[in-house]
Amino acid sequence: MSHIHIPDGILNYNLWIGALLITFAILFIILRTINKDEVMHKIPYTGVAAAIMLLGMSVPLVIVPVHLSLAVLTGILVGPKLGFIAVFIVNVILALFGHGGITLIGLNTLIIGSEVLIGYSIFKLLAKKGRYIMGTMVATVVAVIISMSLMVGVVATTGHLSEALPHSCGHDHGEEQILDESNEVNVYDHHHDFHEELEDVHYLAFTGWTAVGLIFAAGLLLESIGTTLIVKYFMKVRPGLISAVETQQNT
Amino acid sequence: MEPLIKVKCLKHIYPDKTEVNLCGLDFIVNPGERVVILGPNGSGKTTLLSHVLGLLSPVEGTVEVMGLSPHKDFNKIRKEIGVIFQNVDEQIIGPRVFDDIAFTLRNEGMKKETVDCRVNHISKRLGISEFLYKIPHYLSGGQKKKVALAGALSMNPKLLVMDEPFDALDPKSKREMVSTLNDLNKKEGTTLIITTHDIDIVPSIADVIYIVNKGDIVMKGTPEEVFSRVDILKEANLEPPVIGELFNRLRKRGYIVDTPKNLEEAEELLLMLLEKQKVV
């Protein structure tokens, strides 16, 4: 569910260009190491997985104000490598349509991609012991917590960054936002009112981080329960789809 | 004449352990024939087609297409076969109509001029030239079917396999489709294998009908033969075409009439009967 939502033009160049380069490097490695024949078979599979993620982001589910990002589920279903590619493709398409921010393609791919990889690995470990449902729950919780921390961590430690706007990936735009400090935009005077802003940060830290915590907790809960319910449903009607993960060769 | 397709007592096990046994009569298709497979849902029609296309490999039994095993010799066979699946949306790959029709041609490494020429020829023939540069998802169901057919015909296949080609077509498009297919069969000698639920259309498009029920091929015959066996049809949850049923009933009442193939023939026959009555 972690998914940064920062408008273009705010992020530090080093951060977004760096993330983009790392993303390209990972894509390059994935494309070099995957088995071409097997991948040919899975291209429609991956495309469909990406389309489902895109749908999740474009069909407003009015029923519940947030929706599921399904990153861990994607990992479980198509494997970490193709899952990463699917995440990249979703982010590029979102950016193309002015929805995601062109400067965020790399960062968001890395963050959601980490969710795919971590979720897949934990699930695989537990699924080997036959613990599919528990495996899904644990995999989603851990993956989402790590990707959220990555998001907040990466963004916050870069210093110049304003906010790691936690966005439950959906249409809950009215939710409270957190604040930090920033003067990245103010290129003329980097240290402008630095102390003043620092005080603001202290003041805002409490409410800000509480809000973040709440939003994250809600997102975490929804994503993990949602993913688990979906996997449970698969186990009932099509167990082959999930148990295939055990035989998957990390594609 | 050596048959184009021979399928004998086929057994297939799906990954979810569902077993399909296609035994009973052999499935034989001769070159230039128009073959229709009828049967209720889940009777094994699609499994049969998948084996003929080489998409599945049989656990038991034999499948021969043009003397080869379609699964093993997939790459040789597929060039000779055109296919239309039930949901054409899923088979249209090219991002534009032109790209889709050209898909196989380009994959075979044909020259641009040849590709252009063939695509233009086929699209003209099927009447889809005007939307060659459209994106497929904005076409109507009938238009998409035509695009899929154009793609299937691009390699001039000897055999055209179609799963429910009349599904979701309005009456006019259906008639057009039937006449296109018959034209193709007549002029190019293309062998047709069609599955359909649309029984009223069958007499006008079939030389031979196979009835598949519960995994068995239970009957083979000409439309007249098949549609007169109401017992077998009922067992397979099928009903004879309205026209066929009407003439059956007339026969039961003592009128000596053949079963007509289409509406026009039926009209002629009925007029003849009525004329006789007029004289009497």
Added chain:
Amino acid sequence: MHLADIDHLSVNGNSILHRCKVISKLILVLSFLTSFLITSDLTTLLGLIIIQVLFFVVGKIPIKKVIHLAIYPVFFSLLFALIMGRNEWTIAFVIILRALGAALTMLMLITTTPYVDLFATLSFVMPSILVDIFLVTYRSFFILIDKVERLLKNMKLRGGYSSLNVFKNLKSIAGTIGVLIIHSFDMSERMYKIYALRGYNGKIPIEASVFPLHKVDYMVIMMGILIFVGTVIPWNL
């Protein structure tokens, strides 16, 4: 995200921008984006936005549609602007205009360029597997969106939605997504089979034409260079 709307604009549109080659538009886009990202001068940003709007006019893209599509990024930039620019309104405007500009740039590209052409041109530099997945994603999206709408309607009709019980909703939604995924993966299996039958060998062949460039292409490229130079020069002086 209005994928279908945008698709319509790009496919059915008929303007100089629609006719010009993707490569020249990409150069224009690159120059616009760089200009927006490196400028902090309010007047320059405003100027760039005005030029951008003119491009939409030239592209015959209804401004109302553009505004509609740009609301999402503007909304987010507004939040940031309120927070970050609380001491200075210029910062707030810079944030909003930059975000708006970047979004408009992408929208200008995608509303005047059918995705097929875009990916066909990108296929020169992008590995074919990626291009293919892009194309399949796009097609699948349009096939699936109908399914989703039907499933959602079905879910509501069958009482799978209660406005009070969040957990019940989540359960129905999970079931709906489950059904959708199973349908989709069956679909992808069928797609693979037919791709194989139709001779798919790891690359969907599409045609991209880059050359020859026409007068309009040179004009667009020149505009791009001018915009970039115009943004950079006064900034350095």
